[in-house]
Amino acid sequence: MNFSSKLLENAVAEFAKLPGVGQKTALRLVLHLLNQDKPDVERFSHAISKLRNEIQFCRVCHNISDLQVCEICASPKRDHSLICVVEDTRDVMAIQNTDQYNGVYHVLGGLISPMDGIGPSDLQVDTLVERLKGNDVKEVIFALSATMEGDTTIFYLHKKLKDFNINISTIARGIAFGGELEYVDEVTLGRSIVTRVPYENSLSK
Ligand SMILES: [Zn+2]
Numbered sequence: 001m002n003f004s005s006k007l008l009e010n011a012v013a014e015f016a017k018l019p020g021v022g023q024k025t026a027l028r029l030v031l032h033l034l035n036q037d038k039p040d041v042e043r044f045s046h047a048i049s050k051l052r053n054e055i056q057f058c059r060v061c062h063n064i065s066d067l068q069v070c071e072i073c074a075s076p077k078r079d080h081s082l083i084c085v086v087e088d089t090r091d092v093m094a095i096q097n098t099d100q101y102n103g104v105y106h107v108l109g110g111l112i113s114p115m116d117g118i119g120p121s122d123l124q125v126d127t128l129v130e131r132l133k134g135n136d137v138k139e140v141i142f143a144l145s146a147t148m149e150g151d152t153t154i155f156y157l158h159k160k161l162k163d164f165n166i167n168i169s170t171i172a173r174g175i176a177f178g179g180e181l182e183y184v185d186e187v188t189l190g191r192s193i194v195t196r197v198p199y200e201n202s203l204s205k
Contacts, residue, residue, distance in 0.1 A: 001023055001027070008030065011030045011033075012026045012027050012030050013026075014026075015029050015030055054066075056068060057107075058070035058072075058073055058107075060073040060104075060131070061073050061104060061105045061106050061107055062106070062107040062108075062109060062124045062127070063089055063092050063105060063107045064089045072092075072096075072104055072105060073104055077102075078102055078103060078104050079102050079103045079104070080103070080104055080136060080137075081103070081136055081137055081138040081139065082102075082103025082104065082137075082138065082139050082141065083103060083104055083105065083106050083128075083131065083137055083139070083140050083141070084101060084103055084104070084105050084106070084140075084141045084143050084193075085105075085106045085108060085128065085140060085141065085142050085143065085144065085157065086105060086106070086107055086108065086143050086144065087107075087108055087109075087110060087111055087144055087145065087150075088107060088108075088109065088110070089107060091107075091143060092105050092107060094186075094189060095143060095189065095193065097186050098186045098187075098189050098190030098193065099190065100189075100190035100191075100193050100194055101190075101193050103139075103141070106124065106127075106128050106131065106140075107124065108123045108124050108125070108128075108144075108153070109122075109123055109124050110122060110123050111123075111144060111145070111147075111149035111150055111152070111153045112149060112152045112153045112156055113149045113152075114152075120156055123153075125157065125160065128140075128157070128161075129160060129161070132161065132164045132166060137164075137166055138166055138167060139166055139167040139168070139169060140161060140166055140167070140168050140169070141169050141170065141171065141193070141196055142154045142157065142158075142168070142169070142170040142171070142199065143170075143171045143193065144170075154170060154199070158199055167198065168198065168199045169196040169197060169198050169199060170196060170197060170199050170202050171189075171192040171193055171196050172192040172195060172196065172197065172202075
């Protein structure tokens with residue numbers, strides 16, 4: 001692409017770094033912003049820099065939060081004896097949207113993937129183990145995608161957690177998830193949480 005302006009070229013180059021955004025789309029977005037009122041564009045860039053600078057991760061569950069402890073972990077209305085283990089914040093949002101779950105969460109921050117060089121130490125595993133050391137937790141539910149990485153992660157975590165006196169369950173693994181939890185429709189996801197099965201039973205299928 002030949003740009004008539006270095007400023008234009010720089011902005012396009014930044015947008016083109018976003019996932020799924022090619023040069024053409026980046027140019028279209030940048031030209032769109034140029035057509036907006038200046039205060040609107042200010043608000044746009046301010047929201048992004050504020051997000052990056054001020055966002056926190058809940059120190060209990062590691063979900064993205066505006067506070068040190070997120071609203072879910074801080075809520076006395078939630079069942080803190082029930083921890084749902086998920087890959088990332090999109091899964092928390094998807095499960096919250098089902099209105100079928102009233103426990104708390106633990107966000108791993110990824111899945112074990114030897115191919116990508118992601119091992120257990122890259123994930124929030126130790127803090128999950130710490131959370132189980134009190135006697136308050138009765139059940140851990142794995143809600144991870146039905147992929148090789150999801151299965152590997154559950155297998156690993158199960159080994160780590162099995163000596164605690166808790167129930168370990170998993171959302172129905174037989175359902176065709178199409179990969180990521182966030183793409184499952186709310187009814188299916190909600191039902192799979194309600195009808196979760198003990199992890200051992202899920203293996204014998
Ligand atoms: Zn939290």
